[in-house]
Structure formats: structure tokens, C-alpha cells
Amino acid sequence: MDVSIFDAQGRETLIVGMVVDYKTACAPPPPPPPSSPLQCTPSGQTAALNQAVNLSATGGTGVYEWSSVGTPSRATGRTYSTAFATHGSHSVVVTSGNATATCIVEVMAPPPPPPVVKEVFCSPATQSVRVNEIARLTATAGNGGFDWSGGGSPATGTSATFETAFAAVGTYPVTVTSGAAIATCQLTVTSLPTPPPPLVCTTPSQSVLVNQPVTFTATVGTGTYAWSVGGTPANASGASFTTAFGIDGTRAVTVESGNASATCSIRVNPPPPPPPPLVCAPGEARVKLNKPITLTATGGTGQYAWSVEEQGGTPSEGTGPSFTTRFTYLGVGHFGVFVTSGEQTAKCKVYVVE
Numbered sequence: 001m002d003v004s005i006f007d008a009q010g011r012e013t014l015i016v017g018m019v020v021d022y023k024t025a026c027a028p029p030p031p032p033p034p035s036s037p038l039q040c041t042p043s044g045q046t047a048a049l050n051q052a053v054n055l056s057a058t059g060g061t062g063v064y065e066w067s068s069v070g071t072p073s074r075a076t077g078r079t080y081s082t083a084f085a086t087h088g089s090h091s092v093v094v095t096s097g098n099a100t101a102t103c104i105v106e107v108m109a110p111p112p113p114p115p116v117v118k119e120v121f122c123s124p125a126t127q128s129v130r131v132n133e134i135a136r137l138t139a140t141a142g143n144g145g146f147d148w149s150g151g152g153s154p155a156t157g158t159s160a161t162f163e164t165a166f167a168a169v170g171t172y173p174v175t176v177t178s179g180a181a182i183a184t185c186q187l188t189v190t191s192l193p194t195p196p197p198p199l200v201c202t203t204p205s206q207s208v209l210v211n212q213p214v215t216f217t218a219t220v221g222t223g224t225y226a227w228s229v230g231g232t233p234a235n236a237s238g239a240s241f242t243t244a245f246g247i248d249g250t251r252a253v254t255v256e257s258g259n260a261s262a263t264c265s266i267r268v269n270p271p272p273p274p275p276p277p278l279v280c281a282p283g284e285a286r287v288k289l290n291k292p293i294t295l296t297a298t299g300g301t302g303q304y305a306w307s308v309e310e311q312g313g314t315p316s317e318g319t320g321p322s323f324t325t326r327f328t329y330l331g332v333g334h335f336g337v338f339v340t341s342g343e344q345t346a347k348c349k350v351y352v353v354e
Contacts, residue, residue, distance in 0.1 A: 036060075038099035040092065046106045049087060055080045055103050060096025068092040070105075115179075118143050122176045122183040130192050131169060137162045137185050142178025150174035150187075196222055201255050201262040208245070209269050215242040216264050221257025229253040275301045280339045280346035286353055287327065294324040295348050300341025309336035313350075327352040 038060035047053045056079045057064040066075045069090055070082030084090050087109040094101050120142035129135045139146045139160050148157035151172050152164035166172055166189045174185045199221035208214045217240045218225040227241040228234065230251060234243075245251055245268040253264045278300035287293040297304045298321070306323040308316040312335045313325035327335060327350070334349040 038094065038096045038101045040094045040101040040103040042103065044104045044106070046108055047084070048108055049110055050083050050085055052081050052083045053105050055092055055094070057094045057096065057101065060099050063096060065095045066092065067095075117180045118178075120146070120176060120178040120181040120183045122174070122185040124185065126186045126188070128188045128190060129165075130190055132165050132167055134163050134165050135187050137164075137174060137176070139176040139178065139183070142181055145178060147177045148174065149177075196220065196258060196260070199255065199257045199260040199262040201253065201264040203264065205265045207267040207269055209271050210248050211244050211246055213242055213244045214266060215240055216253050216255070218255045218257065218262070221260055224257060226256045227253065228256075275299065275342055275344070278339065278341045278344035278346040280337065280348040282348065284334075284349045284351070286351045289330065289352055289354055290326055290328055292324050292326045293350060294322055295337055295339070296322045297339040297341065297346065300344050303341055305340045307338050309338070313337065330354070
């Protein structure tokens with residue numbers, strides 16, 4: 001028989017004498033081959049906020065539709081790229097024919113901002129102390145608490161102030177930490193000064209009379225001196241000190257220089273009784289020209305000094321309880337011969353005759 005076949009554009013093709021098997025020609029088309037299972041990959045992943053994630057589909061019919069809460073939220077095709085503005089666990093669904101598959105995207109919350117670190121300060125920044133002398137340091141500002149560390153004793157501390165000392169000469173850093181902030185003070189430890197020589201008060205022991213001035217002297221020490229005593233004056237400064245005492249007895253005179261002190265002891269004696277009256281004898285005498293005459297002194301202190309008025313005698317001066325002289329001219333009236341003992345003076349009158 002003849003058969004007409006039409007293509008997709010409606011054009012006819014005539015086949016003459018074709019033998020047709022009606023059972024075969026009228027049978028339904030065979031079913032399509034079975035498709036492979038639909039898969040979404042990667043099935044799980046993590047991402048940051050607003051970070052693009054890439055997913056792909058395999059299997060299914062080969063036609064894919066995607067949906068999620070990301071941006072974009074929908075798409076078609078084998079691959080899908082989206083991003084999420086909220087953190088948490090998000091599902092991405094791909095559909096192919098009647099099949100669906102899901103990928104899970106864990107969107108991580110952003111890390112918290114780092115804490116604000118406040119600067120800490122250590123003062124004084126530099127300090128000089130002696131061996132075993134306490135150094136005092138202070139921390140300010142910072143983040144609420146303080147931790148000190150250093151090589152002294154004590155070596156650590158936890159308050160705003162820190163006291164420490166070092167047993168050896170050198171330069172030492174002392175560090176204070178407050179949270180993540182740190183500051184350092186620098187300590188310079190020097191050797192102990194050489195002690196000054198001992199202070200000396202001179203004369204260490206002496207005797208004076210009531211109201212008699214007496215002088216004391218200080219040597220060595222620091223070179224700066226302060227005196228104290230019960231005399232008049234009672235206080236003074238300087239290397240020497242002169243005072244007097246109105247009452248008899250034993251007195252202590254103290255001098256201070258730096259941390260040192262020294263003492264002189266003084267015995268204040270009552271004044272002696274007044275000496276007996278001084279007498280020159282004979283009170284009046286006559287002597288011939290060029291003849292010797294001897295005069296004597298009694299009373300007084302026992303120490304005597306002689307002198308002749310107008311140097312008329314030969315000799316005209318002398319000492320001792322007696323005095324011998326002669327006169328080489330007559331003079332007018334009499335010659336005065338004076339004897340002195342302490343604060344007293346007595347006179348003898350000598351008349352020279354031929």
C-alpha cells in the first residue's frame with residue numbers, strides 16, 4: 001500500500017508499496033529510561049553572613065529549580081549561588097521533576113568585637129633608690145585590675161600601688177599589667193653612701209667658773225652642726241660654740257650633725273672668794289740718793305707686778321712679793337711705787353733725800 005508521512009513542518013512524503021505492520025505501528029512509545037537520584041551538593045557547609053555559597057545539582061531529570069531564603073531566593077540550572085543575611089541553619093531546596101533534594105548551609109554569627117583595651121600607666125617612669133630602700137610605684141587608668149611583677153622583694157602585687165626593694169645594685173624593670181595593657185617603670189638601684197666619720201665634740205671635758213665663757217668645737221660629721229645646752233646662749237649652729245653658765249654644777253653640751261650626735265661634759269665651779277686686800281709696805285719710806293730700798297707686797301692673789309712712777313727707779317719694774325730698787329735723782333715730792341695683783345693695785349710712797 002502507499003503511505004504518506006508528514007514531517008514537523010507539515011511536508012508530505014509518499015511511500016509507495018510500503019508494507020505496514022499495524023500491531024507495531026499502533027503500539028505506545030516505550031517508557032523513558034529511569035533517571036538517577038536527585039542530589040544537592042555539598043549537602044552541608046558553613047558560611048559567614050552575606051558570604052556567597054555555591055551549590056550544584058546532579059541526577060533527576062536534568063532540569064532544576066532552586067529555592068531558599070537567601071539572595072537570590074530562586075534560580076534554575078544545574079548550579080546555584082546565594083548568600084544569607086541572617087545567621088543560623090538554612091535549607092536550600094532543589095527540585096527536578098517530582099524529586100527534591102536539600103542542602104544545609106550553617107551561617108555563622110559574626111564574632112563579637114574585641115574588647116576596648118585602655119592604656120595603663122606606671123609612675124614614676126624612672127626612679128633611683130639605694131640598696132634595700134623601698135621604691136613606691138603607682139598604676140593608673142588600665143582595665144580595672146593591676147598585676148605587678150619585678151625582681152625585688154616582694155616580686156608581685158595586685159593593688160594600684162606597689163612597694164618593693166632590691167638587694168643588689170643594678171637597673172630593674174618593674175611591670176604592671178591591666179587586662180591586655182602593660183606598662184613598665186625603670187628602677188635604678190645604687191649602693192649605700194659611705195657613712196660619715198664619727199662626730200667629735202672638743203674639748204670633751206673641762207672646768208670653768210660660773211659665768212666664764214667657754215668654747216666648744218665640732219669636727220667631722222656632715223659639716224653642718226647644731227648645738228644645744230642649758231647655758232647662755234642655749235642653742236647655736238656652726239663648727240664652734242661659745243657659751244657661759246650662771247649656775248655651778250656639771251653640764252652636758254650636745255652637738256648634732258646629720259643623724260649623729262656627740263657630747264662634751266663641763267664642770268662649772270662656783271666663783272672663788274675674793275682675794276684679801278693688796279698691801280704695799282712700807283706705805284711711806286725715805287731713802288738716800290742711790291741707796292737701795294726694798295718694798296714688800298701682801299694680800300691680793302699672790303702674784304705681784306711692780307712698777308716705778310716715771311721710771312724713776314733702777315730697776316723700774318719687777319715681779320714677786322718683794323721689790324728692790326734705787327733712785328738716782330731727787331725728784332719732786334715723792335716717787336710712787338705700784339704693785340698689782342689680779343685686779344687690785346697698791347702704792348708705796350718713796351721720798352728720796354740727800
